[in-house]
Amino acid sequence: MSSKREQPPGPGRPRDPEADAAILRAAMEILVEQGVAGASIDRIAKRANVAKVTVYRRWSAKEDLLADAIEAVREEIPAADETDRPAEDLHAIIDQLLPQWSEALVQPRLRVLTARLLSAGPDHPKLLDAYREHHVKPRRERALATLRRARDTGILDPDSDLDMLIDMMNGAIIQFVLLAENPIRPAEAREYLTRLFRQAGLHE
Amino acid sequence: MSSKREQPPGPGRPRDPEADAAILRAAMEILVEQGVAGASIDRIAKRANVAKVTVYRRWSAKEDLLADAIEAVREEIPAADETDRPAEDLHAIIDQLLPQWSEALVQPRLRVLTARLLSAGPDHPKLLDAYREHHVKPRRERALATLRRARDTGILDPDSDLDMLIDMMNGAIIQFVLLAENPIRPAEAREYLTRLFRQAGLHE
Numbered sequence: 365m366s367s368k369r370e371q372p373p374g375p376g377r378p379r380d381p382e383a384d385a386a387i388l389r390a391a392m393e394i395l396v397e398q399g400v401a402g403a404s405i406d407r408i409a410k411r412a413n414v415a416k417v418t419v420y421r422r423w424s425a426k427e428d429l430l431a432d433a434i435e436a437v438r439e440e441i442p443a444a445d446e447t448d449r450p451a452e453d454l455h456a457i458i459d460q461l462l463p464q465w466s467e468a469l470v471q472p473r474l475r476v477l478t479a480r481l482l483s484a485g486p487d488h489p490k491l492l493d494a495y496r497e498h499h500v501k502p503r504r505e506r507a508l509a510t511l512r513r514a515r516d517t518g519i520l521d522p523d524s525d526l527d528m529l530i531d532m533m534n535g536a537i538i539q540f541v542l543l544a545e546n547p548i549r550p551a552e553a554r555e556y557l558t559r560l561f562r563q564a565g566l567h568e
Numbered sequence: 569m570s571s572k573r574e575q576p577p578g579p580g581r582p583r584d585p586e587a588d589a590a591i592l593r594a595a596m597e598i599l600v601e602q603g604v605a606g607a608s609i610d611r612i613a614k615r616a617n618v619a620k621v622t623v624y625r626r627w628s629a630k631e632d633l634l635a636d637a638i639e640a641v642r643e644e645i646p647a648a649d650e651t652d653r654p655a656e657d658l659h660a661i662i663d664q665l666l667p668q669w670s671e672a673l674v675q676p677r678l679r680v681l682t683a684r685l686l687s688a689g690p691d692h693p694k695l696l697d698a699y700r701e702h703h704v705k706p707r708r709e710r711a712l713a714t715l716r717r718a719r720d721t722g723i724l725d726p727d728s729d730l731d732m733l734i735d736m737m738n739g740a741i742i743q744f745v746l747l748a749e750n751p752i753r754p755a756e757a758r759e760y761l762t763r764l765f766r767q768a769g770l771h772e
Contacts, residue, residue: 399691476690482746483687486680487603496747528740528767535739536732542686543700563732 379422386412387419391433396476400488403430431494434477438499441468444510451513458567466554475541482538504530520565529564536560583626590616591623595637600680604692607634635698638681642703645672648714655714656721662771670758679745686742708734724769733768740764 390411394403405426409416423429442461449457468474484491504527511526520526540556541548561567594615598607609630613620627633646665653661672678688695715730724730744760745752765771 396690479687479689483683485683485746486600492747493749496749500747525763525767528763531740531743532736532764532767535741535743536735537739539735539739539742542689543696543704545697545700559729559732560736563729563736 380418383412383414383418384422387414387422387429388433388436391429392437392473392477395430395433395480396473400430400480400484400491405429425490425494427488427490427494428498430491431498434481434495435499437471437474437477441465443503443506445506451510452517454510454514454517454519455567458561462554462557463550465557466550469537469541469553469557470548470550472547475544478538478541482542514566524565533560533564584622587616587618587622588626591618591626591633592637592640595633596641596677596681599634599637599684600677603684604634604688604695609633629694629698631692631694631698632702634695635702638685638699639703641675641678641681645669647707647710649710655717658714658718658721658723659771662765666758666761667754669761670754673741673745673757673761674752674754676751679748682742682745686746718770728769737764737768 387408391403391408394407394411398407403426405416405419408429409419412419419429423432442464444454444457444461445451447457447460449460451457481492481495484495507530508526511520511524511529514520515522515524515526520529537557537560540553558567591612595607595612598611598615602611607630609620609623612633613623616623623633627636646668648658648661648665649655651661651664653664655661685696685699711734712730715724715728715733718724719726719728719730724733741761741764744757762771
């Protein structure tokens with residue numbers, strides 16, 4: 365969730381969830397097809413079939429819109445704290461989510477969006493700033509809470525560096541997605557994630 | 569080393585190491601400044617002050633040249649098997665190389681080149697292919713040999729997944745370099761690497 369969404373809408377200008385969804389979808393598609401440089405508000409508004417002012421009413425900067433568009437795809441991947449299992453039962457949570465996580469990783473658009481985002485640093489630093497602030501930091505807090513529980517329940521070593529472990533796990537997944545030689549098949553993604561959880565000490 | 573360099577030079581056309589170095593430097597600079605799309609052989613030849621045919625005599629494809637240019641910067645970072653210490657003494661090797669590794673990670677051009685390379689997948693897959701084939705695979709073999717020794721000498725768990733550990737360590741470093749909020753200072757890079765080696769089980 366971007367902090368933008370929590371601001372009250374302007375007077376007499378109630379939000380239109382359908383327009384918002386169309387704008388996010390258009391932004392995502394154009395970002396995939398043409399990269400950050402090609403994803404202008406103008407193009408996005410045209411593709412979403414809304415007036416430019418409708419976009420600006422909701423997102424004051426293109427980078428905030430693109431960050432939210434990337435996150436909308438990222439949000440389709442369930443987090444470890446989103447199952448109905450008790451938080452202590454991390455092995456069972458992983459087993460439950462593994463099929464969904466594997467399916468998510470093989471999506472070609474996720475691969476492209478990850479490449480667009482991570483390469484934004486040199487030429488489009490504001491996109492990386494917006495994404496880091498609105499999305500990376502809150503998600504890391506949740507992941508840390510999950511790993512803290514894993515440490516407290518004895519799954520992880522008591523002196524584990526949880527922040528570093530998150531970097532190592534995220535980093536491995538990013539590499540897997542970005543450097544894959546061919547389109548990834550769900551079975552490969554599943555095997556990779558299984559090995560990752562095992563080497564991270566989070567699964568047997 | 570690209571496989572290109574191992575081919576014998578054509579008859580009557582001995583290699584000119586100075587021209588090669590100038591071409592690699594020009595390619596690196598233009599890649600940093602303008603990205604893959606802007607790094608044409610034409611521009612590179614002009615910047616290096618050589619004829620286009622001189623470039624083509626040595627690199628038949630732009631992607632091979634760009635991959636070699638990235639690797640020339642990457643090669644300045646010493647590998648764990650390049651010290652004069654015995655391979656068993658991994659802790660001492662890490663202590664010895666840590667200052668050089670930390671200095672390397674803070675270079676802004678390394679950050680930009682990493683971003684250019686990892687984002688090449690969607691729009692310039694041949695660059696990623698060339699880099700993977702000529703540079704990633706040989707380097708991984710050497711890293712694996714080092715980690716195998718660490719496992720055989722009892723530093724790492726006997727059932728460690730060494731391939732996965734390399735992905736996790738590389739991935740953490742890639743994330744650190746690409747997602748840093750501000751220019752990284754050498755002391756921060758050093759602290760990060762120290763934590764990484766510790767969490768990976770390679771140092772105390």
